[in-house]
Amino acid sequence: SSRNLAVVAFDLLALDGDDLRALPQETRRARLAKLFPVDGPIALSESFDDPQALLDVCERQGLEGIISKRRDGPYRSG
Secondary structure (H helix, E strand, O other): OOOOOOEEEOOOOEEOOEEOOOOOHHHHHHHHHHHOOOOOOEEEOOOOOOHHHHHHHHHHHOOOOOOOOOOOOOOOOO
16 A cells, blocks of 8 residues: 655754754744755645634644744743
8 A cells, every 4th residue: 555654844953063943933944944845745834823723723633732832932942
């Protein structure tokens, strides 16, 4: 049988030896978007402005959960 694999990238913590964790998430995401062509095998995760609408869709689809980040926040380990 044939199986499909989906790879979705949602953050970029380092690039070319530079630690990007202190940068805002929206800046890291913009740099990540430049790495992958739109029609390539790796997709960039979607972003949503309405968190309640996102939660409603996740519930209807029976998803286990979501990952959310503040657009203006740095990456914090742990």
